[in-house]
Amino acid sequence: MLVRLAWRNIWRNPRRTLVILLAVIIGVWSMIFLGAILRGMEAEMLRNAMSNLTGSLQIHHRAYRDDPVVENSMADRDKLDRVLGISLGQGAHWTRRVRVMAVASNARHSGGVTLVGIEPEKEARISFIGSAMTAGRYLESGDKNQILVGRAFLATFNTKIGHKLILMSQDIHKEMASKAFRIVGVFSAESEAVEKQFVFVPLSQAAGMLKMGESISEISILLPDLDMTGTQETHMALKLTAAIADDTYCVETWQQLLPMMKAYLEMSGFFLYVWYGVVFVAMGFGIVNTTLMAIFERMREFGLMKALGMRPLQVVKGVVAEAFFLLVLGISVGNILGFLSVAAIARNGIDLSVLAAGAQMWGIPRKLYPEIWVQDLVVAGLVVLVLGVLVSVYPAVKAARFTPTQAMMKN
């Protein structure tokens, strides 16, 4: 009956209840909707960063990341192949690369680039390059002197498909090595900087030019599921490190490879919860105010209840139960509206292409697809419910502290 009493009490003044309910609904909806947009942006940024030749994990020579030269390459390909074949689960992909700094030049221009030797078929399953061709064709495994360049590179070098490009770099004997390639395809990327920075050639051609033999610069691994927390990557890195059992090599997760991204994601998560706090503070004042109004209106009734033998704690429980119902109702409707609004934009995403020029610098995607995280739903729900109930304790205690006669003289 106490539940029935609380439920009926909140509908004694429907207009006031609806106003505070609306505040809770809008608050919860905004938490879910903006949270989903933020999480969608984070996920898309991470996917972009991972597909930008990072992957979930990478294996390098221990010194490569500090000094990315051909001498710091990995020679024991067979062992690494064996370990990866055993350790990686279903759905995981991996590929080998040669990656060195080089100078590209043609008749009109020259400039620094990153020369990436790839295994075309495997690379296409891991990084952006497989689906980024805008003109010409993608590399094939039997290609000899074919090269892929970015759209922005094409403009900078004032060249086009079919034209020749000379690449120069230092080989494994510290001698200058150069090779002529012919542009067969043009790719586009989220960022113009990527289009200018990277050129792709078959792995065998890069290794041949740099006299690396069977050595490679890195192995990139893509795990089947995106884990924003990096937990699965950390577990896999530990597993691979143990399986390789060679200090010459190191396995690093995207969190180690992209420390800026990791910091951004942590900061972004923190700000989301700050937002939850701000929304709650606004909502909390409304809850306290409404509950106080409801209590002062019914002060005589509380006096009557106490006269009948209701203990102060039971008065508190009764008032808190009313706030609880109000909050549960608001949270439920807020959640439903949040889901509906996210679902409405999730199919086609939010087009941010007008901001692309500015946004690309921060890795923000051109199209944003909101994502709802269960963790955020739980936190938003708990923040509103637990803190809402806590703030309602203040007016409840106020009601409980009056003696029956004081309370009955109030109205």
Place this chain on the structure above:
Amino acid sequence: MAMVEIKDIKKTYHQGNVTVEALRGIDLTVDTGAFVALAGPSGSGKTTLLNIMGGLDLPDSGIVIVDNNEFSRMTQADLAALRLHKIGFVFQAYNLIPVLSAIENVEYVMLLQGVPATERHDRATAILDDVGLEGKYNRRPAELSGGQQQRVAVARAIVSGPAIVLADEPTANLDSKTGEGLLLMMKKMNKEKQVTFIFSTHDSMVIDYARRLVTIKDGRIVNDETK
């Protein structure tokens, strides 16, 4: 045997700069099974005395003992428990919880006592039948007349089997016929169940029904007669 013992009770209210001496040294003993009226003009201290007897308010000095419980040694929670189990209240107005039906209002006290739902329902319907409210169990207070509301209040006051019922001007808002019906009902309960009734009133009909009349004036008992 004394149900209520009051010794030298004093109570002063302060309202802004004004000090009102509501009770100026009251001594009163009420036996179990008594049917007592506290009479006197408005502001004489009747309601204050009734509130103090019920543990709704505490005196500034003096001793209050109800059913062998001395109030000065009790906490607010103890007093609430005493009210719940031993004392029934009937107030002049605003007697019922407006969002609960008649039967729910009667069940409410038993709910606080922890009486099981089925027993609560059975006892509540029986007592509502006794006070003449058959078929009106599910009406909310707003759907009942003033007399019917007071009957529900009386039903609620006695359903939990209290040792004493304190009624503050229970007939004040009722027509004489309804008021008399209510008094007859309370008299019957007093006789049959030995429940002690103490009324504050200036209704001559209530005074006529009382077996003992205590008259209060300016916070002092000026007359105490047993009929």
